[in-house]
Amino acid sequence: MEQTAGSKKNLPNPVLLQDDEELHKNSCAVRAMENTRKRHPFTDKPLLQSEELYEYVMKTGVYPREPNPLKELRMATASHPMAYIGTAPDAGQLIAMLLKLANSKRSIEIGVFTGYSLLLTALTIPDDGKPEKEGSFDFAFVDADKNNYWNYHKRLLKLIKVGGFVIYDNTLWGGTVALPEEDVAEPLRERRQFIIEFNKLVSADPRVEMSQVPLGDGITICRRIC
Numbered sequence: 001m002e003q004t005a006g007s008k009k010n011l012p013n014p015v016l017l018q019d020d021e022e023l024h025k026n027s028c029a030v031r032a033m034e035n036t037r038k039r040h041p042f043t044d045k046p047l048l049q050s051e052e053l054y055e056y057v058m059k060t061g062v063y064p065r066e067p068n069p070l071k072e073l074r075m076a077t078a079s080h081p082m083a084y085i086g087t088a089p090d091a092g093q094l095i096a097m098l099l100k101l102a103n104s105k106r107s108i109e110i111g112v113f114t115g116y117s118l119l120l121t122a123l124t125i126p127d128d129g130k131p132e133k134e135g136s137f138d139f140a141f142v143d144a145d146k147n148n149y150w151n152y153h154k155r156l157l158k159l160i161k162v163g164g165f166v167i168y169d170n171t172l173w174g175g176t177v178a179l180p181e182e183d184v185a186e187p188l189r190e191r192r193q194f195i196i197e198f199n200k201l202v203s204a205d206p207r208v209e210m211s212q213v214p215l216g217d218g219i220t221i222c223r224r225i226c
Contacts, residue, residue, distance in 0.1 A: 047175055047214045062090045067123055070116060077114045087117040087143065087169060088216025095141065095167060098221065099124045102165055104139040110152055111144030117169075134159050143169035146191040149198040153222075157207055160224050166208075171195055172218025 048054045063071070066089055077083050087095075095117065099107075104125050112118045121141065137159045142152050149168060156166050171177075173195045176184045184192055199220070202210055208222040 047172060047216075047218065058090060062093055065093065069123065070120055073114060073116055073119060077116070080114065082113075085143075085170075086113050087120070089116075091169070091213075091216035091219050092117060092120050094213065094215060094219070096120055096124045098165055098167070099139060102138055102163075104165070106137045106139070108137055108140040108156065108159065110140070110142045111169075113143070117141050117143065135161055137161065138164040140164075140166045141169070142166065146170065146173075146194040146198070149194065150201050153198075153202060153205075157224060162224050162226065164224050166222045166224070168198070168202075168220040168222070170217045171199060171212060171220040172214060174217060177218075 048057075066074075070089070070092065074086070074089060077086050080086075098104075099121065105128065107121050107125060109118050109121065121139070125139075135158070138161055140156050140160055142149065142156070144152065153166070153168075160166055173188065173192045176188055176192045177196050177199065181189060181192075199212070202208065202220060202222060205222075207226050208224055210220060210222045212218065212220050
C-alpha cells in the first residue's frame with residue numbers, strides 16, 4: 001500500500017496553536033477543581049512530576065512543530081471518551097525523528113485507535129514507502145492488546161530487517177509498573193502485569209538494543225541487531 005506525504009511541508013496554524021493553549025488552560029482548571037480526586041494514571045497522562053514542566057516542553061518544542069493534519073486529528077480526538085489511549089504528541093515527535101534517521105520506507109503498524117501514529121508515519125516516510133516481504137520492513141509501531149506484546153515482538157523480529165526499529169507504546173502503563181500492586185486500581189492490574197512481563201522479556205532479548213523512554217505513557221524503542 002503506497003504511503004503518501006503530501007502535507008509534509010504544512011506550517012503550524014496560529015489558530016490551532018491558540019486552541020492548544022485553550023485546551024491546556026481548560027485541562028489545568030479541571031485538575032485544579034478536582035484536586036481531591038485520585039489521579040488517574042492515563043487521564044493525567046504525563047509521567048513528568050511537574051505539570052508546568054510538561055506544559056513547557058509541549059508549548060516550546062512540540063506543538064509549534066506538529067504538522068497541521070496531526071494537530072487537527074489530535075484536537076478532534078480530544079473529545080473521545082478514550083482519548084487518553086492515543087499516541088502522545090511528544091512521543092510522536094520522537095518517532096518521526098527516528099523514522100527519518102533510519103530512512104524508513106517500509107512500515108508496519110499494529111493498533112491505530114484514531115490514527116495519529118499512522119498519519120504521522122505516512123507524513124514522515126518518503127512517498128515511495130510501502131510494505132514488502134518478510135525481513136524487509138524497517139519500522140514497526142505497536143499500540144495494541146498488551147497481553148500480546150511479546151507475541152507481536154517475536155513475529156515482528158522475523159519481519160523487521162537487521163538495523164530496523166520496533167517501538168512499543170504504553171510500556172510504563174501510567175507509571176503503575178513501579179507501584180505496589182495494592183496501590184494500583186483494579187481495572188489496571190491485569191494489563192499492568194502483562195506490561196511488566198513484556199518489559200522483563202524485551203530487556204533480556206539479545207536480538208535487540210533497547211531504550212525505555214518516559215514520553216507520553218512510556219515507549220520502548222528496540223533496534224534489531226541480529
